[in-house]
Amino acid sequence: MIYNENIKLLPIKTDDTDFVLSLRNDLEIARRFFSDPPVYESVHTKWLSQRDEKDLDFIIWYEGSRSGRISITHVNYRHSKAEYGIVIHPDYRGRNIAFRASQLLINYVFKELPIRKLSLQVFADNNIAIRLYEKLGFSREGLLKQEYLRSGVYQDVLLMALFKENWG
Ligand SMILES: CC(C)(COP(=O)(O)OP(=O)(O)OC[C@H]1O[C@@H](n2cnc3c(N)ncnc32)[C@H](O)[C@@H]1OP(=O)(O)O)[C@@H](O)C(=O)NCCC(=O)NCCS
Numbered sequence: 001m002i003y004n005e006n007i008k009l010l011p012i013k014t015d016d017t018d019f020v021l022s023l024r025n026d027l028e029i030a031r032r033f034f035s036d037p038p039v040y041e042s043v044h045t046k047w048l049s050q051r052d053e054k055d056l057d058f059i060i061w062y063e064g065s066r067s068g069r070i071s072i073t074h075v076n077y078r079h080s081k082a083e084y085g086i087v088i089h090p091d092y093r094g095r096n097i098a099f100r101a102s103q104l105l106i107n108y109v110f111k112e113l114p115i116r117k118l119s120l121q122v123f124a125d126n127n128i129a130i131r132l133y134e135k136l137g138f139s140r141e142g143l144l145k146q147e148y149l150r151s152g153v154y155q156d157v158l159l160m161a162l163f164k165e166n167w168g
Pocket of ligand 1: 094099122
């Protein structure tokens, strides 16, 4: 468990399935991600049992309630890099939860794991998430133009990264 005073990151478990499905099947959230709902329980359960054991996937608990999900995936120790992702349930936004949960996890990753670079991809029109990432210290690395079809339009995707030497 990774925690500070009112935020705890607990590894995702079978018990979290309803909460995770409520996030993955929320249409406002889904349009920010590179997957399409509906996601069924059987698909999620299969993913849970087969995921890469190097991945870190946490439920963000805020004052005793599930408030979001945060993950480190595509862990590659040969190149000392990984990908970071986050989503906060709509009822819990604007309370600094994403920022503080990200600080907790990124601190852990850079202090405890042989990772020197965290990357992410975000739709170029997702200004709220981009502001969060810039506040955390991520910088822009490039733009994939018309990369991904969403709602009938090819969307630009921004590549961002944070290096260990620029953290803290
Ligand atoms: C992006 C997201 C994770 C932010 O979660 P949150 O807990 O509400 O964010 P925080 O309260 O920690 O805010 C951190 C920073 O994010 C930015 N931010 C958050 N909400 C914002 C808003 N409504 N408008 C503008 N900027 C905002 C700000 O920079 C803020 O820092 P500040 O308050 O000092 O200005 C949340 O909106 C979300 O889950 N969105 C849908 C999923 C998504 O887009 N994920 C990223 C996919 S790549």
